[in-house]
Structure formats: structure tokens, C-alpha cells
Amino acid sequence: MSVIFEQSQAGRLASLHQNAPAESGEATLPESLLRQSPSGLPEVSELQAVRHYTRLSQKNYGIDTHFYPLGSCTMKYNPRGAHRMAMLPGFLDAHPLADDSLNQGVLACLYELQGMIGDLTGMAGVSLAPMAGAQGEFAGVAMMRAYHTARRDDARVEILTPDAAHGTNPATASMCGYVVREIPTTDQGDVDVEALKQMVGPQTAGLMLTNPSTLGVFERSISEISAIVHAAGGLLYYDGANLNAIAGRVRPGDMGFDCVHVNVHKTFATPHGGGGPGAGPVGVSERLLPHLPMPVVVREGDEYRLQHCDERPGSIGRMSTFHGNIGVLLRAYAYLRLVGREGIARVADYATLNANYLMARLRDAGFQLAFPERRATHEFIISLKPLTDATGVRALDVAKRLLDYGFYAPTIYFPMLVPECMLIEPTESESREELDRFVDALTAILQEARENPELVKTAPHKTPVSRLDETRAARKPDLAFSRG
Amino acid sequence: MSVIFEQSQAGRLASLHQNAPAESGEATLPESLLRQSPSGLPEVSELQAVRHYTRLSQKNYGIDTHFYPLGSCTMKYNPRGAHRMAMLPGFLDAHPLADDSLNQGVLACLYELQGMIGDLTGMAGVSLAPMAGAQGEFAGVAMMRAYHTARRDDARVEILTPDAAHGTNPATASMCGYVVREIPTTDQGDVDVEALKQMVGPQTAGLMLTNPSTLGVFERSISEISAIVHAAGGLLYYDGANLNAIAGRVRPGDMGFDCVHVNVHKTFATPHGGGGPGAGPVGVSERLLPHLPMPVVVREGDEYRLQHCDERPGSIGRMSTFHGNIGVLLRAYAYLRLVGREGIARVADYATLNANYLMARLRDAGFQLAFPERRATHEFIISLKPLTDATGVRALDVAKRLLDYGFYAPTIYFPMLVPECMLIEPTESESREELDRFVDALTAILQEARENPELVKTAPHKTPVSRLDETRAARKPDLAFSRG
Amino acid sequence: MFCRIELFFRIELFFRIEGGMPFIPHTQEDLRIMLDAIGAADVEALFDEIPANIRSRDAMPNMPEALSEMALMRLMRERAGQSGAGLNFIGAGAYEHHIPAAVWEIAGRGEFYTAYTPYQAEASQGMLQAIWEFQSMMCGLTALEVSNASLYDGATALAEAILMAVRANPPKKGPDGDRPARVLIPASVHPKYRQVAAAMTRHQGIELVEPSFCAKRGAASMNGLNLVEDEPFSALVIPLPNFFGSIEDVDTLTDWAHKRGALVIAQVNPMALALLKPPGEWGAAGADIACGEGQPLGAPLSFGGPYFGFLTCRQKLARQMPGRIVGRTVDKDEREGFVLTLQAREQHIRRAKATSNICTNQGLMTVVAAIHLSLLGPEGLRSAASACHGNLNALRRRVERIDGVSLWFPEAVSFHEMVLKLPMDAALVVERMRGEGISAGLPLGEWVEGMDNALLVCVTETKTAEDLDRYAAALSAALHREAGA
Amino acid sequence: MFCRIELFFRIELFFRIEGGMPFIPHTQEDLRIMLDAIGAADVEALFDEIPANIRSRDAMPNMPEALSEMALMRLMRERAGQSGAGLNFIGAGAYEHHIPAAVWEIAGRGEFYTAYTPYQAEASQGMLQAIWEFQSMMCGLTALEVSNASLYDGATALAEAILMAVRANPPKKGPDGDRPARVLIPASVHPKYRQVAAAMTRHQGIELVEPSFCAKRGAASMNGLNLVEDEPFSALVIPLPNFFGSIEDVDTLTDWAHKRGALVIAQVNPMALALLKPPGEWGAAGADIACGEGQPLGAPLSFGGPYFGFLTCRQKLARQMPGRIVGRTVDKDEREGFVLTLQAREQHIRRAKATSNICTNQGLMTVVAAIHLSLLGPEGLRSAASACHGNLNALRRRVERIDGVSLWFPEAVSFHEMVLKLPMDAALVVERMRGEGISAGLPLGEWVEGMDNALLVCVTETKTAEDLDRYAAALSAALHREAGA
Helix, strand or coil: CCCHHHHCCCCCCCCCCCCCCCCCCEEEEEHHHECCCCCCCCCCCHHHHHHHHHHHHHCECCCCCCECCECCCCCCCCCHHHHHHHCCHHHHHCCCCCCHHHHHHHHHHHHHHHHHHHHHHCCCEEECCCCCHHHHHHHHHHHHHHHHHHCCCCCCCEEEEECCCCCHHHHHHHHCCCEEEEECECCCCCECHHHHHHHCCCCEEEEEECCCCCCCCCCCCHHHHHHHHHHCCCEEEEEECCHHHCCCCECHHHHCCCEEEECCCCCCCCCCCCCCCCCCCEEECHHHHHHCCECEEEEECCEEEEECHHHCCCCCCECCCCCCCHHHHHHHHHHHHHHHHHHHHHHHHHHHHHHHHHHHHHHHCCCEECCCCCCCCCCEEEECHHHHHHHCCCHHHHHHHHHHCCECCCEECCCCCCCCEEEECCCCCCCHHHHHHHHHHHHHHHHHHHHCHHHHHCCCCCCCCCCECHHHHHHCCCCCCCCC | CCCHHHHCCCCCCCCCCCCCCCCCCEEEEEHHHECCCCCCCCCCCHHHHHHHHHHHHHCECCCCCCECCECCCCCCCCCHHHHHHHCCHHHHHCCCCCCHHHHHHHHHHHHHHHHHHHHHHCCCEEECCCCCHHHHHHHHHHHHHHHHHHCCCCCCCEEEEECCCCCHHHHHHHHCCCEEEEECECCCCCECHHHHHHHCCCCEEEEEECCCCCCCCCCCCHHHHHHHHHHCCCEEEEEECCHHHCCCCECHHHHCCCEEEECCCCCCCCCCCCCCCCCCCEEECHHHHHHCCECEEEEECCEEEEECHHHCCCCCCECCCCCCCHHHHHHHHHHHHHHHHHHHHHHHHHHHHHHHHHHHHHHHCCCEECCCCCCCCCCEEEECHHHHHHHCCCHHHHHHHHHHCCECCCEECCCCCCCCEEEECCCCCCCHHHHHHHHHHHHHHHHHHHHCHHHHHCCCCCCCCCCECHHHHHHCCCCCCCCC | CEEEHHHHHHHHHHHHHHCCECCECCCHHHHHHHHHHHCCCCHHHHHCCCCHHHECCCCCCCCCCCCCHHHHHHHHHHHHHCCCCCEECCCCCCCCCCCCHHHHHHHCCHHHHCCCCCCCHHHEHHHHHHHHHHHHHHHHHHCCCEECCCECCHHHHHHHHHHHHHHHCCCCCECCECCCEEEECCCCCCHHHHHHHHHHHHHHCEEEECCCECCCCCCECHHHHHHHCCCCCCEEEEEECCCCCECCCHHHHHHHHHHCCCEEEEEECCCHHHCECCHHHCCCCCCCEEEEECHHHCCCCHHHCCCCEEEEECHHHHHHCCCCCEEEEEECCCCEEEEECCHHHCHHHHHHHCCCCCCCCCHHHHHHHHHHHHHHHHHHHHHHHHHHHHHHHHHHHHHHCCCCCEECCCCCCECCEEEEECCCCHHHHHHHHHCCCEECCEECCCCCCCCCCEEEEECCCCCCHHHHHHHHHHHHHHHHHHHHC | CEEEHHHHHHHHHHHHHHCCECCECCCHHHHHHHHHHHCCCCHHHHHCCCCHHHECCCCCCCCCCCCCHHHHHHHHHHHHHCCCCCEECCCCCCCCCCCCHHHHHHHCCHHHHCCCCCCCHHHEHHHHHHHHHHHHHHHHHHCCCEECCCECCHHHHHHHHHHHHHHHCCCCCECCECCCEEEECCCCCCHHHHHHHHHHHHHHCEEEECCCECCCCCCECHHHHHHHCCCCCCEEEEEECCCCCECCCHHHHHHHHHHCCCEEEEEECCCHHHCECCHHHCCCCCCCEEEEECHHHCCCCHHHCCCCEEEEECHHHHHHCCCCCEEEEEECCCCEEEEECCHHHCHHHHHHHCCCCCCCCCHHHHHHHHHHHHHHHHHHHHHHHHHHHHHHHHHHHHHHCCCCCEECCCCCCECCEEEEECCCCHHHHHHHHHCCCEECCEECCCCCCCCCCEEEEECCCCCCHHHHHHHHHHHHHHHHHHHHC
């Protein structure tokens, strides 16, 4: 399909969106400051633009079109109602610097959302400011650093993470100026507690952990881990990536965590939009309260207002120009109000039920489980190593072939500990019938791989393009349109 | 793709849309009146419903996805802005029987729309009540009848239409209790004026005509025709199906018509929605004013109000429970405000330019024009008779093959006068590049038909289903899902 | 050194002078190339077959200059702000219901929204399947076998149902030749429906007879019917609920009509059918045709439209059905697919002999209804209907406590609408309550002779206990003010 | 004979007791089958690896009972009605612009809206191509060669640009070992941007130096810069327009920094670039990095987000770029296609050594921007920018006529924002004008020392001559009231 620039024609003036100033008059821009070169924007009609982007959209899988069992990403149904509510004119027209008195409606939603996230995480205070999970992590680690600094406990230069952690964990620790050390994992998927004991010490600023872990299992020794780190003077950071598995059943605060971020596009059903925007609210225990990023919404009598940095001098500061990704937070708020107190626990129940069911069925269909002795949480891992060894068909090939069967692919090659792995997360919003179809597809592909491996290795065959040359993309980067 | 009922599972309760009454209390419905049998509605989750209908939509061509050169249907760009405006909460919440004082905003739009349609058609009064073109026709013919009846001119029992007319014309005349007689067409596509002269008389109630005609040419003798019918005591009805060709250039009123309907989904860019809703406002000359269908919006000082039947006793009555397809009319209003006085004439200019360009290019590519001596209006006809004779490939086959090339097909086998015809209407909103691509596709199909006729006869090949068995559908009607 | 702001106007000038236009993609270069290909000197030449004496490019006093989308959106937001019924208790044929957000999000997708009638089935499977599913749902709700793909609205659907019934069951020839067809349409049917039916059927020799209703129940009375049964009739219309919100004795009426050789046309509120016995099960044999207003199934009030009419019938009447019908079939590879079918009934084939002149119907609204009903499901629709009914009763309990307020029809069984008897002119009460932001109902004085003090009040699932309290308080105040004045 | 209304409650009961839930499709039958397949007695058993002592199913005092979509929509409509800035003249980093209706109609389509990051390229070509087109547009607007696929917002984009510049141009080792990297970020840069940059860079040994601005022009002063050039620095940030709406002398500043071995980071309003010289053309060599707030390109104000940050740079800096980048390539049949590329910079590959920890960015907002810019085209964007500028001047002419009102920076050259000097506390004036439904601007007292009487006023293309008249009248009245009191 041609790119929009190839549909452009110089001199086409088909825009409805031309505007003239309210009145004519002398302008005040010196000619020397004016742009002389073309901006290169496409010149197309409204119909051309609408048709182009409508057609592009059709070349994309989303939850609204396909089962999307992308492990670690919690691709559950994104309620359309939440979208419509967040797009109500009053919310869209709200200027972030207008007086709080004009924005009581949106502030009320944000205040209540802080409370609900506090409830779910077992934390004493919440800031909605971080604009994505990774920024939430940054805020969390920065608060841990601010805590140690405030106590003049300056020798703590290390952050520990499990070797199976999301890449954002070590990357964040780095951005906060810490050295990262990785803790090994046992063959049952747990943190190696003995190794941990060896690694902690006066140099330990904290531990970053997600529980359930990225291996799709619940970290059973969490209380012990927490005690070890705390005893060494470190803090515990909870990566909320997998909160959907336990929301309403067990709270990070009760596991001993000092600090939590949540990904609203996972547990709270906000859309991922092909890469964002998300939001990564952070919750903290009492001792980190002074360091929360700003702003925070507070209630005084019947009035809501934004609290800014000058009111919380220990704050790690601002994460964004204004107050964060409000539109996304409103969607999360709407979702939580729609499912309510009863519902949020059922989410974890059925997400776990679906994962365990799918795991059992795939095991029965001959797939190798990474942790056959363990319960699945809301996700689980299979390894295609035996298949690869036998046929040369890799996890990547199977993933691509799934696209032909009308499924988005699970996460592959993450976590890196399990060879040829697929991390599969069905979420609670998929029906049993859909899971059964997915099992059928994987089973059929297994058969294909044995009988006709080439078919699978050259997949996908039914998508708008066949397998793309990523090596060439990196070697000869073609990153922008050029008329040359 | 499965139908929604096949995704249903008894006992699934996944709706967000359960509601309880404000309070409990004694109900007043006797058990004998209650429904006992199941309604058969599907039991699916919100995700299942969203995914099902989203996927269904992807199996449909629309203007937003494809060039849609459907002759006589004026498939031009439907502005998204008009959609958004018509869907503003105040308009959606307006109850048709609420006091006019609560609805001044919507009434103002409707009043102004009446005026704009009056301007464009050269008519003295307009009613927006008819809910589609065919209902506009009904209103028009009913007004002609009411006019004759009011004058006690009761012997007029015949309506004349050209043999090339839309089927709605004779069907409407029938519904109004008239006998229909068809006037022959000359080989230049004009009404046979000599025949007309023979046919008119004291039995003639009126003539229904569209100009430009369904043959894609302008009826040059319109003034003479009008004089003949009027001299015989008949009235002239203008079918506004083809108004897009002449809007702002020549008005039905100036051609001598007494009555007009317009299709807002054609000239005024409202969406056709896969079959409607449309709207078919009618305009009339002075003498038919007393008979306009109700309601009509009137202005008194700064106030707008709806005029009802009791204020216009000669009215043919109501066309709908309330005031017509208001949401559609608001879109038409928005479109007219966006293009404005200058724009509406340019619409006709460029619609005509596109049609004549496409006709010239297809002629050069070897296609046979139905009326090679004539200018195209906003549409034109080619005949594939030579191809059919040579290869057996019919217009239907070429139409189906066009779908494979990513175009919706032109209208085929209408008007019935031209064998193996295609009525092609590009509209003003398509670019020259798109027309060129369409020529390329038709040219390629011509080649295919000569070299590999089977390929074309079995088309389409790239659509979600291949050619469907319409005969079987009619012989063994399967019109609704049954669980049996 | 400073450029003048006029420089910035060059685009606007371009529009005026050089021919740019919002929805027209042509450049000046295109224009030249295209005129060359045509062999015309200018655009003017393309219109040379139009006689000069009838051309007119001006005289459009009501047609304003173009506005940008920005300017028009602002105007329309203002106008939308000057529209809407506030806290609304008016029904009378158009009902305020909750519409799931997903309904219009999907129905508004370009592929549905900007498609034409699905003439090319292979490129229109989405629309066709959605309509077929809609047909199936309407058959299920009405318990009849065949549905069409929609008519304009409830009133025109009734008119088409009458025409259809007369075609299927024409009057026998009388001693003096043709007799007019008679159809009984009780006065408890919505007055506007009766007006539309009259307007649409009057040219086909059909006489609509309007038996009176019972003063106690606000429903068709057997007395009224017996008064008009002296001559044969083709059909009886039975509304459920009727204009007054009352529930008719559908079993008795159906059997009465069938016994007299007439067909039964059920004119029903589809949401009510979630609770009430469906037409196909009325009386011993069931109604023959059902029709009604589809608005409660996903159409916003929108000042009266677009809504849609539905029409279902017994299998044997299928070929008398007006309008489009979608059927399921197979493609050449035996895959299931959908097409428009039984088109021999329609105007584009049958022309003057078609079952109706209808062409464009309310296609998108049937997609809306299919999505709406899928999202609600049987229990969602039932719970909404139940909440409507429960809320009506809850309001009734409140207003009956107000001095001077009672039910106009003391023995009426109501679904979600009732007629209140007030101690003064209802129009005046409504006007006063409007001052409190409440649209209190429809005063019936202008609608039915002798009902000046009657107020038709509708309550749907959208109302909360607080809303009902507010209504009762405002009504009480409006009446009290009179007493005090 | 009458059923009780409680009957109708059975659905609600089902929800509470039997486990139905809005977004969970499972029937009781499913539950049984699935537990059987798993070999678990009940759902509880699936959680048996969680130690009992840390489990908690209650204690959620802030978590209310579920609402139906209908009830929540009503609540949210009320809350939306309690939000919004009225007739708004506040800018300061978030600007009210017209957004064509088609933008969000398309961006909101499920295929874009509900997709994840396009890891499986073949099933994500729509998103990938749209992002690539977005990247191309940002390169065009800034006249630089490489763009990433977005950052969170303008402030974080500036912070990432600073980190990037320091990586590309690190400080030389001093005599005493490592020296901190210094970056000059003039005090005319938005204060919140400076705060965010400080929060995000402080742990990496970067010192942000803030040269003062000129009191007459409200722009960076050479004096201020010369005072801080004693030590080497990695980069200079140049805002355009700056926080005060003023236009900096970008050519001189760029050359000044380059001469001193520093990189130049342009922090720009992308809409302004339709009129103003793009970063790639500043000075002799052009800026090296451009970043900014993408909000003016299709994001509604939304109380501050979601917006998006953009970041473009010279080719040679591409591998220092943080965040995702989309590249064009071919498939095995040599058809063009798009993939995420140069991923070796990113956290999921590089982990602790990544260029940034960013993972989720503002993907959908780049689709919004691509559609928005396609609909406007170069002339649409230019006309909007021109109208903003023209309207600012039109307002300036009006308010300068008011006694006591003048420009705070008398020699400022402004784009669409200006600082007014008022004869009294600006916060009080704003409060009074709020009573007239006008958000009059941002009082700078709390933002900049000594600017209590300063009001930052923004005017965009959305304002009409009447709006400007209304503003001037309200301002005059607000000041007059003081005089009269």
C-alpha cells in the first residue's frame, strides 16, 4: 500500500481546515524568522486521508478483531463505554492550568481512582502522575533513592532484579544511577533465596520484583524475600505488570512491598493504542509518602485540588509537564467503576482459570510446559525446544503461523531463561470457545511443523505482507520518507 | 464467519447493560400476559459482540475504503465532521414531542435547510418530512393528486414516466392510485417528444422525470416537455436523484417543474449506511404549497416552531410518526454549510468534469459508450455488449472482477434500455489518480476477458466469499436463524 | 522587514479565485489535464447541452458562504446546547433508553456507515450478514418466521402492514362489484400512526375504521369492535402497548378477528416483547403480521429520527412483504454467504406492480439494532423492560399521593407509560414543570377530544429514585401554585 | 395473578451470587468443564500457591460496588459538565486548537485503539506504517533526518534530548577525573519542563544551568549566556517559542553554541514550525536535536494528557535515540513493509545499558498526529498558525487600549502567546474574569519571581473577533472594578 506522501500532489487544496484570523492587520514576525523550505506534509483530500488511514487500520490486529494472547501484556477487552466517557467534551476541553474550581469533575474521578488503586495495592498513598509503567518504575526507584538520601544512607548503590525481569527494571535502575545485579532463578521459577541472601548488604538500595513473576508463577517465598531485603536495609519495589493475576486476592503491600506501580493498560483495561498511551500510577507505603511524584489530588471538604511540589518538598518532582495521561486514567477509572469491588476479584479468578485451562489443554495436546509442576497464574510458558530440535521450526515460526490462523501471537523469547518459549496470557475476557479454537490452531501447527516444516518456517502467508526482513531494516535504516 | 447466534451460550451473563428498577414493589403485569418462550437473542459477551461486528464491518466496502463508482447513487465523500455534529448530545437527547421552545437549536438548522433546498431547486416551499427519496416521490405524486382533487379535476388518472425511469417512479405512481404509462426514449437518450405529445391529454395527472436522466445525459427539450404537459393540464414532478450534476447551475423550478424531491444521501453527502437511512425532502411551486406534507418548520420573529396538519388543511398529511429523519437532515445541513454557496456549484462542475474525463479515457481504452455523441453529465453509460458477444463475459462478470481490483462495481443492467450496460458515476470527491487507476483496472479486465474469460466469469476471487448463488437463495429462502 | 498578515490570506483567496474546495481534490494541473483529455476548453463547455435560458448560477439568498469545520462545529455545539428535553418523561412513541457505547462506535465505522445498499453481495457481506442477523432477532422477538430488512419507522411500517394484509386478504367482490377494503385500527393506536396510515393507504381504496376504546382500561373495547363488524374487514390492528401505554387483551382480540376471517396485525413495542407475550403466540393461532417502531433498540431520540420500522410475518405471507429481504446462501465453494433475495417483489424489478415503492430503507439502523440486541442479550433487554415497568409503578405510587392526581384509566394495565388525570389543564402543568428542567409528559388535550386534563407520562430504565422524587415534587408544586393563585 | 417485581431482579441476583460479570463470558457450565480439565475442585484451588497469611479479599473501603454502564455514563456526563475552561485563553504548553472530526473517528477504530505495540510486524502493518509516516512528518517539520516513534510528552522529550546530547557529547575528563556534564537550559524555557528535566537527569551526574532572560524581549540574553560559558557544556537548549510566547534569536544562539563545541537542542512548538524557520536550518549548521510537545497536532487539552513528545535528530545521532523507531523494509516477496528497528538501543534488548527505560510510548497519539497533519496539509497547518498569530495581534491591539495594560516584554516578538503587564495582581484579575466564563490566562506570580502583575495570554485560531471583544471588555471591567472599589 502506498504511503500517504505518494498520494500527495503539489497544489492540492482540499482541506476543510483552513482558517483565517479574526481580522487582518500588521503581523509582527520578521521575515528572517519565517520558514522558507517546504514542510513536506502531504497534500491530500479529506477523502484520501480518511481512506488511507481507514485502510491502514484494517491491516492491524487488535483485541477488537483477534484473540491476542500476548503474555505479560494482559490484552483484555477495552470497554468502549470507557472510551466514550473519557471523550466527553468537558473532559476534553479541560485545560490543565485552569483553576481547580473549574475542574472539580475530573479531579473527583482522579481522587477516587487514587483511593481505589491504594485499596488494590495496599499502599498508603498514590500518585497518578507517571505516564507509563516504565515511568512508574522510574518514579518508584527515584523515591527509593530519595528515601535513602534523606536518611543520608548514601552507600546504597545497587539495585537487585531477578534475571527474568522485564528489561525496564534494569534500565530504570540505571537511569536512576544504580548498578544493577541480577539474582538467579531456581528451576521451579522462584527467586533463588540463597543467592539473594549472598547478594544483599549495606550496598543494597532495593529489590525490584514482579509477582506473579514473568515466568508465570507466583513467587512463593515472597515474605521471606521481603524480610531479607528489609533486614539488609533495602526497599522492595513491586512491578505491577502482573497485577491482573491477583487483584483483590493478595496485595503487594501485604507481601511487604514499599512501592508499587500499576499498568492501567493491563489490569485496568485501558487500550494500548498500538504502543500507548498508558499510565503507570505509583503507590507507596507510609515511609515513602513524602517522596511521591507530583501532582497528587487532595480533597478538602467538598473541594478537590491539585497538590504541587512546594507542598511536598521531599517529592522526587514532576514526571510530566502537567498531570499525566488523564484521558487514560479516566478510562481506568471507568473500568473500575464498571467492575466494582466484587468484579475486580473475579477478574483475577477468571484470568487464572483461563490460563490454567489453556495450560492443561496444551499440555494434553503435547506441548512442553516450562514449569509443569506449578500452577499457572494469569499466564504460563510453553517451550517449543523439542519441536525446534526435531524439525528446525522455531517459536518465531509458530508465532508467525498463528497469524495465518487468525490469532495474534503470544510473547516469544521472553523471558529469556526458557529456550524457544511462548508466554501465553489469555485474560479473563476470552471465552472458553475461543481458547479451544486457539488450542486447535496450535495443535494443527504442530502437525504442520512435523509434516511440512517449510510451510511454518515461511509463515505468515495470509497477512498483508509476508515475513519482513528485519536485518535489512537495521542494516540500511529507512526511517522517513524522502522525495529524493 | 459464524453468525452471532452460533457464538451464543445459554446462561452467559456478560452484559454490562443489566438494569434494576429504582425500587422494588408490586408489579402490575398479569402472569397471563408475560412472555414464556425464549426471544432467541444471542447470549454473548461484550467482547464477542464487539469483535463480531467489527470483523463483519471489515467484510464490507464503503466509500471510506474503496472507490465506489455506483451510477445513479452519487457515492461521494461523507464528511466525518457532519457525523460528529449530528451526534452531539443535545441533538440526540431531543424528544420530538418536547416543547418547541426546548428545541430551538435543531429547529433553526431545519429551517435554514428548508431555505437552502428551496434555493437550489427553485421551489417556493420545502418540507423535510419524507424519510427517503421514494417517500419524497410519494409525497410529490400525492400532492399532484391533491391539487387536481382540490380543483375537482378528477378525470386525471395517468402518470407518465420515461421508460428509462427509476423503478420507484412507476411504483410510486401506483401507490398513489395512478395508472402508469411509459414514454419511449430516442436513440440519443432524450424523451421522445413526439410520442409524449400523443400521450398527454385530459387523463394526464402529470409527468415524472429526472434530469439529467438515468441515461447520463441532460434532457435538452425540457422546456418543450414542460410546456406540453402543462398545456395538457398536467404537472411535472422532478426526481432529484441526479441533482448533483446541476446543483447551482440550473434549477428544476426554472425547467418548469412543479414539484421536486432531493436525495440527501446523493447531492448532500449524507451516508447511505448500507441502505439508509436517507431523507427525501420535497420542494413545491406556489400552487402546490397548500398540500405540503407535515410538519414544516416556520419562523415567527426569533422563534422557530413546527407547523402541523391543522394549520395546513390541504396537506397530504404525515409521512412519519414525527418529523422525519432529523439526524440525516442535520448531516445534510452541515454539508451545505461546509461547502456554501460557491462550493455547491463547484460540486456539479467537478462531478461533471470527472465523469467526462472518465468517459473520454474509457472510450480511448476501447469501451463502447451508450451515447458517444453526448456530453456525460455526472455519470455515463458504457455497454459491454461487444465483449459479451465476443467472449461470453457479461457486465456482471466484469463488475465482480472489479471487486478483486479493489473497486466497488458500477451499477449494471440499469437503465434497462442499454444492453450489458454499466452506469458509472465517479463523483467530484475522487481524485484524477483514482480515476486513472480505475481505467487501468477496467482495461486489464478487458484484456483478461479476451485471454482468459473463465477468470472473469468466476470472479470475484479475493473477496471473503466467491460468487454467491442467488438462485438458490430465492428458491430455498433461508431468511432467519433457526436453532432447529 | 515585517510581512503583512494579508500574506496569510492567500489560501482563502485561492479558494475563492482558483477553485479549491473542501471535498474536491483537483489541482489546477489536474483540471488542465482532464479538460485536455475531454477536449473541452473549460468546465463551462461541459454544460453546453443545458439550454442557456434556463441556467442560473445565482439567486440563492438562503445559501450562505462556506464555513470551516471549526466554525461550523462551534455553531452546531451551540445549537445542540439549545436542544434536548432535560429530565424527560415524554414517550408517546419515542423512548429514552440507555444505548451501550459500543453500538454507535461500531455502527459508525466507515465500512458500514459509508456503504451503499449491498447490491454487490461479495463486497458487502458485513452489511448483509448483520441485516440477516437483525431479521433473525426480529423474528425471535415477535415469534414470527419472516422479517424484512426494515422500513422507515413505526408508522410507515404499520401502513405497509395494512397494505400487505389487504393484498393477502382482499375484500370479496360485493354485489355491486369491488368493495373497498376495510381495516380496523382501534382509536387506542397512536394518533400519528393512524394519520400516516391514512395518508399512505388512501389512494388504494382502503377504508380505515377506528373502533373506540374503553374509558376504564384505555384499551380497545369489544363494544367498540362489535359496532363496526357489520361489514367484512381484511385485518385488525392490535397495538401493544397502545398509545396510552395500556396493554390490550391480545388473545381475545386475535381470536375475535381470526374468527371473522381477518388477518391480525400486531403493532408492538419491541422492548416490551422482552416481557410480554409475542405476537406469534397471541390467541389460538397467533398474529399474522407484526410491525412496530424499532427506536427502542438503539436509536437515540434525535428529535424523531432516524428510527426504523420493522415488519415480520408468517412464512406464507413472505412474498407479500414490502422492502428488502436478506437470505443466506452459499458461494461456488459452498461457503455460507448472504444476498438480497426475493427481489421480484421490489420496485426496481416489478416497477408499477411492486409490493411497495420503498427503495432506501433504514439499513444502518438495523445494524445498530443487531449490535444493541447482541450487547444486551435476552436478559439485558428483559432487565431494561422490567426496570421501565418497575419505575413506572414507582412513579405512580409517588404521584397518586398528590392531592387531585389519579389515573385517567383506573383499570389500565400499563407497561412503561400511563395517563394521569390532573385537576387542571395538563398543558399548563407541563409548562410549569418545564421551568424546573422537567419535560413532564405529553398533555393529551390536542391529541384526544376531551382529554385536556390528561397527561401521558413515560418512565424508562434511565430514571433513578431521585428523578422520580424530583418529578413528584415538581408536579405537586405545579398544582399547588394553581391552588394558591 | 400478578407477578412480583422481585422476579425481575433475578439477573441482579445472579450477578451477586452466581458469578456473572460484565467482561467475563464464562457460564457456570464453562466453569465446571474448565475446572475438570484442570483437575481443580474450585477456583480457590488455583490460588493455592499463594501463602494464606498474605491473602486478603476485603478491606477495600474506596472500591465501590459496580455500576451499570448507564449509571456510570450519567455520572461521567455530570462530571464532564463540571470540567472545562470556558472561553479559554490559557496556553503555557497546552493549546486549544481545532481538531478535524475525522482524526479521532479513525484513530479510535478498534484496530488501532486496541492493538499492542507492533511486535508481530506482519499483523501490525497499519500501526507501523502510520508511525513511519508520523516520523516522516516530524522530520519534515523540524528539517532533521531521524525521528523516533514518540515519547511521553514535551517535557520528558526535552529530558531525553538532554540525556541523548550528553551521551553524544560527553564532558571531557578534567584534571580531577570525571566532570559533571553541563547543559544550558535558559530560564525562558517552560518552568515545568525544567523541573521534569531536573527530575529525570539528576541521577546521571548532569548539571542543568539556567541562564537568565532579557527583560525587554523575554528571550534568552547573550549576557546571560556569556555569564555561564566559563565551563564547557554539552548542549544548549533553545525554545521556540519560549514559555513567554517569545521568539528567540535562534540563528545567533545556535552558532554561539556550536562555536563552543556544544550540541543544540531545539525545543519547539510543531505548529509554529509551519510559519517559523525549522531547527534543521537554524544558524550555519542547524540544530542537532529537536524535541517538543506534540499536543497541538491533534490532542485535545484533556486536562494535560495524553499528549506526546517528539524527538528528531541528525542522522549521525540516530543510534543515541531513545525509544522505538519504525523502519521500512521488504518482505520475502520484495513487497514494502514496516518493522520496529534499531532495537539494540532499547531496554528489552540492552536492559541496563539501554538509551532509555521507555517501553510503552504514546503510540496512538502518533496515529492521531499523522491523520491530523494529513487532513490539514501544509497549508492547513500554516493557516492555523497564521490565524493564531493574527489573533494574538488582534487581541493585543484591543487590550493595549485599556488603561494600565501594556506588554511585560516591550520588545518581544510573539507567536501566539504574550505576557501582559497589568496594574494589579494578575491572579485577582483572572479570578474576576472567571466570573464571566473566561479563563483569562496564566497569572505568572507563582511561576516567576517578581511577576505578580504579569498575565500570560494565549490566543489560537479558535477565537473569533467577538471572543476577543468579550475578553477586552471583561478585562477592562475587572480592572475598572478595582479602580471603583
